[in-house]
Every structure is written in C-alpha cells, then in structure tokens.
Amino acid sequence: MTNKNNEKLPKIGMLYLDHVLRFFDKSNFRGWPDKIETVTYHWKNDKARFIKEVKRKKIDILIGNIPATAYETFREIARALPNVQFLPSLDTQFSNKSKENVTRFAWKYDIPIPKTYVFYDKDKAEKFIDQTEFPKIIKKSYGPSNYGGYFVHKVDSAKEAHNLLAQKKYHPAYFQDFVPMSADVRVMLIGHKPVCAFWRRPPEGEWLTNTSQGGSMDYMDVPKELLDLAVQVSKSANAEYWACDIAVGEDGEYRILECATAFAAFPYIRDWIGQYLMWKFSNGRFAKPNIPLYNWEELGKMDASILRTLRYITFGKYTPSYDGAYFLDKKTRKTEEGELYLHELDNLFPMLATNDRTKEEWASEKWNFQDNYGKSVRKVHAKSNPIQENNSNEVSNSETQQSETLQVDKKEKKALLTKKKMRKIFTSIEGINKKKSKKVLEKFEVAELTEILDNTPETLVEELPWFKKKMLKELKKTWAKFKEKLENKEKQ
Numbered sequence: 001m002t003n004k005n006n007e008k009l010p011k012i013g014m015l016y017l018d019h020v021l022r023f024f025d026k027s028n029f030r031g032w033p034d035k036i037e038t039v040t041y042h043w044k045n046d047k048a049r050f051i052k053e054v055k056r057k058k059i060d061i062l063i064g065n066i067p068a069t070a071y072e073t074f075r076e077i078a079r080a081l082p083n084v085q086f087l088p089s090l091d092t093q094f095s096n097k098s099k100e101n102v103t104r105f106a107w108k109y110d111i112p113i114p115k116t117y118v119f120y121d122k123d124k125a126e127k128f129i130d131q132t133e134f135p136k137i138i139k140k141s142y143g144p145s146n147y148g149g150y151f152v153h154k155v156d157s158a159k160e161a162h163n164l165l166a167q168k169k170y171h172p173a174y175f176q177d178f179v180p181m182s183a184d185v186r187v188m189l190i191g192h193k194p195v196c197a198f199w200r201r202p203p204e205g206e207w208l209t210n211t212s213q214g215g216s217m218d219y220m221d222v223p224k225e226l227l228d229l230a231v232q233v234s235k236s237a238n239a240e241y242w243a244c245d246i247a248v249g250e251d252g253e254y255r256i257l258e259c260a261t262a263f264a265a266f267p268y269i270r271d272w273i274g275q276y277l278m279w280k281f282s283n284g285r286f287a288k289p290n291i292p293l294y295n296w297e298e299l300g301k302m303d304a305s306i307l308r309t310l311r312y313i314t315f316g317k318y319t320p321s322y323d324g325a326y327f328l329d330k331k332t333r334k335t336e337e338g339e340l341y342l343h344e345l346d347n348l349f350p351m352l353a354t355n356d357r358t359k360e361e362w363a364s365e366k367w368n369f370q371d372n373y374g375k376s377v378r379k380v381h382a383k384s385n386p387i388q389e390n391n392s393n394e395v396s397n398s399e400t401q402q403s404e405t406l407q408v409d410k411k412e413k414k415a416l417l418t419k420k421k422m423r424k425i426f427t428s429i430e431g432i433n434k435k436k437s438k439k440v441l442e443k444f445e446v447a448e449l450t451e452i453l454d455n456t457p458e459t460l461v462e463e464l465p466w467f468k469k470k471m472l473k474e475l476k477k478t479w480a481k482f483k484e485k486l487e488n489k490e491k492q
Contacts, residue, residue: 010281011034011037011059011061012032012060013036013038014062015086016041017067018043021452023064023262026038027271027311028273030271030274030312037057041070050077051081060085067096067262068098071090072097075364087240088239088241091361092240093262094362095237095261096261099140099141099142100118100142102259105236105237111229112253112255114176114177115177118369125173126162129161129165134178135154136154136155137175137176137177139153140152140170180251182201183200183202184246184248185200185222185248186243186244188242189230189234190289190351191354192234193231194230194349196265196266197226198296200216201216201218219297221297227349229254238355240277241261243259243260243265244259245258245259267309268312275287292315295315423438423441425475425478429471457475457476
C-alpha cells in the first residue's frame with residue numbers, strides 16, 4: 001500500500017498581476033510542505049517572458065483570478081502552457097470578463113436572469129430603445145469598473161436611455177428588463193457548497209442594494225431554495241470557488257444578477273478555499289475542510305472589524321450528545337423533505353471535487369463577441385443565443401469597439417495614475433490631511449488605489465487603522481464624481 005505522505009505533490013504557483021489586488025497569498029495554504037512559487041504578469045508585452053518563467057519554475061498548478069482586461073491574453077497563455085492547470089480554469093473565469101459573458105453563461109445553462117439584450121451596433125441599439133417598453137436597466141458590460149452600482153442605471157423613458165448612452169458611450173449597449181426586487185443575496189461557495197450568504201437590502205425608496213450606495217445587510221434566514229440555485233450555478237461553471245448575487249423579486253422569483261470567481265471575501269473564507277484546494281490536489285493527504293451550513297448566521301453576529309482579522313477557523317463534525325440535543329431543538333429549517341436539524345440539512349449540500357476538463361468550453365474564437373464579431377464569430381452568433389433573442393441581440397464590427405476601448409483605456413490611465421491627482425482626492429475628505437494622504441500613497445501604488453476605489457473601497461478601512469467608515473462614505477461619493485467628470489471629458 002502506497003503511503004500518501006510519500007507521494008509527490010504538484011508544484012503550486014501563485015498568479016499575480018501588477019496593480020491588481022491579490023485574492024490569495026501563501027498563508028492561505030498553511031501546511032503545504034513544498035515551496036509555493038509566485039509569478040507576476042507585468043502587462044504590456046509580457047506574455048512571452050511570463051510563459052518562460054512558469055516553465056522555468058516547473059509549475060503544475062497556477063492559482064489566481066484574472067481581471068477582465070487580461071482575460072483574452074491569458075487564454076493565449078493557457079494554450080501555450082498545456083501542462084499547467086490554471087485554477088480557476090479560464091472556462092470557469094469566463095463570467096469574470098463581462099456582464100455579457102455572465103448572460104451567455106446563463107443562457108447556455110438555462111439559469112434564470114432578467115431578460116437581457118446586447119447590441120454592438122449603435123443604430124440597432126437606438127432602434128431597440130424606440131421600440132421597447134420601460135423601465136429598463138442599462139449597465140456597463142465590460143472592463144474593470146463593473147462594480148459598486150456606479151455603472152448600473154435605471155432609465156424610465158426612451159429619451160432618458162438615448163441620453164444616457166450618448167453620455168456614457170457604453171459598448172456594447174447592454175439592457176435588461178427592470179425587475180422590482182425586495183433584496184438580493186450574495187452566496188459564496190467552495191466545492192459547490194455554500195459557505196457564506198447574506199442579504200443586501202436597498203434603502204427605503206431606492207432600488208440599488210449595494211452597501212456602497214447605502215444598502216443594508218444581514219445574514220439570517222437565507223432560504224434553502226435560493227442556496228439550491230447558487231449550487232446549480234456553481235456546478236454549471238465547474239467552479240472550485242464561486243460567488244453569486246441573486247435577486248429576490250417582488251414576484252417571489254429568484255434571478256441571477258452576477259456570478260464570478262472574483263469577489264470580496266473575508267480572510268478566513270480564503271483560508272477555507274486554500275484548505276479545499278490542498279485537499280483536492282493532495283489525494284487525501286490533507287483533510288477536506290468541514291464547514292457547517294448556516295455558519296454565517298453565527299459568525300455574522302460579530303463586528304465586521306473582527307471578521308476581517310479572523311484566520312484559520314475550523315469546525316468539528318457533528319457527533320450526537322445529550323448537551324447538543326438541546327441546541328439542535330432550536331436550530332431547524334423547514335424543507336421539502338420536512339423539518340430538518342442543521343446537521344441533517346448540511347448533508348444536502350456536500351463539498352465536492354470539481355472536474356478537471358481537457359477541452360475548452362468557452363473558446364475565444366467562438367465566444368469572444370466583444371472583440372471578434374465581424375471576423376470569426378458572425379456565423380455562430382445565432383446559434384449561441386436563445387432563439388427568442390436573435391432579433392434583439394445584434395453585434396457589429398469589432399474594430400470600432402477595439403479602437404474605442406483603447407482610447408478610453410489610455411485616457412483613464414493618464415487621468416487616474418498620477419500621485420498628485422490621487423492626493424488631491426484624499427485630502428478633500430474631512431479628516432485626511434497631507435500626512436495621512438502620504439501614508440495612503442506609501443502603502444498603495446496609485447494604480448492599485450484606482451482598483452481598490454473601483455472595486456473594493458472597504459479595503460482602506462481594513463488596511464488602515466485610522467481610516468474611518470465616515471471617511472469611506474465621503475470618499476466613495478468623491479470618487480464617483482471624479483469618475484463621472486472623467487467620462488464627461490472622454491465624450492468631448
């Protein structure tokens with residue numbers, strides 16, 4: 001019999017990119033006995049060098065999320081490294097690239113979403129606006145600034161929609177039917193098992209649930225049926241780790257709003273993911289983490305400042321005892337199978353190993369509509385969309401899109417990546433003087449700060465002890481105004 005402790009373990013590498021926040025570090029893989037390598041992609045013309053470094057370090061598994069702006073490049077890199085397993089796979093990360101990709105993923109797997117319309121041709125988008133019913137939601141589909149609600153707009157008339165697209169110049173034009181909802185729920189999963197879930201509710205009289213827009217959150221009583229949907233989506237993506245934002249409509253229906261492997265997670269959740277991956281790749285040498293269902297209801301009672309610092313949380317498995325019986329009487333859920341104790345309900349959501357695929361599911365030649373339409377994907381467009389959507393999902397030549405994207409990217413980089421401008425933004429916030437703004441810029445590169453302010457502004461509260469929530473609230477408003485001014489300059 002082979003001793004598992006003597007088996008050779010695969011060589012793990014951490015995938016990092018300059019100016020992009022790191023989801024994992026080596027501490028999330030505590031106990032891994034071999035050296036964990038790191039490789040960093042430096043953008044521009046770094047593809048060939050990056051491939052050589054991965055080969056030189058003899059990496060078997062490369063772990064890390066890839067941002068939207070590098071996704072297609074890493075498709076090419078992955079093909080050049082056929083013996084390296086990217087984790088999550090590029091197929092699993094397909095939804096990370098854009099809202100359009102989330103939509104195509106949902107269409108393929110019959111996942112409920114608000115009815116969606118995507119246009120690359122400006123004239124056809126304008127014609128659709130004149131013919132459709134309102135209200136509608138218009139979103140920025142592609143790029144690193146997809147988050148926080150600042151690029152999601154509710155329009156109530158054709159005139160408002162025309163004006164918005166003329167101002168924002170979103171490309172493609174991405175519309176969804178407006179679905180009134182009472183709340184949404186974010187569910188995080190590891191190995192298709194829910195490990196954290198929380199409600200986000202809009203302020204009274206508003207429709208956006210983002211906490212950055214004033215929404216509230218709580219962790220209690222997330223329905224099993226909603227968790228079932230999140231598990232279905234995670235399995236469809238073949239995701240080792242995953243997060244879904246699920247709208248709870250006023251009509252009682254659940255609809256997926258967002259899903260991806262890139263999401264904000266407390267450090268202890270990233271530790272759980274690391275433990276899961278160590279189990280997956282060690283042939284049982286490391287134990288699979290035991291994470292009880294609804295653990296978030298108890299952990300969520302702690303202050304967020306504590307949750308941001310907790311590491312390496314572990315749970316024992318349930319064993320029946322007289323003492324435990326008392327508490328179990330208080331912790332049950334009604335399900336289709338009847339009323340179940342939590343440890344019984346936990347068995348309905350086992351943590352599973354994902355499948356290692358050898359073929360590409362979302363090959364860019366077919367599915368990269370953002371860049372390739374008018375070249376190789378025109379013939380497959382009708383096949384890749386539901387029949388009922390064929391008339392409303394039109395795509396035009398991609399060269400115009402690529403030109404527009406490059407121009408915007410250059411302007412944003414020039415406008416954002418200056419210390420002087422960033423210092424001015426921070427010192428405009430009450431309580432942040434020149435000395436404190438200097439500390440911020442010493443801790444974070446300007447490009448990294450841009451990414452933080454776009455995607456995870458709460459990081460500033462986590463990383464800087466003196467940074468107060470009141471400052472964060474004011475900074476979010478200031479940053480939103482700055483981005484709006486930037487976009488106004490782009491259209492001039």
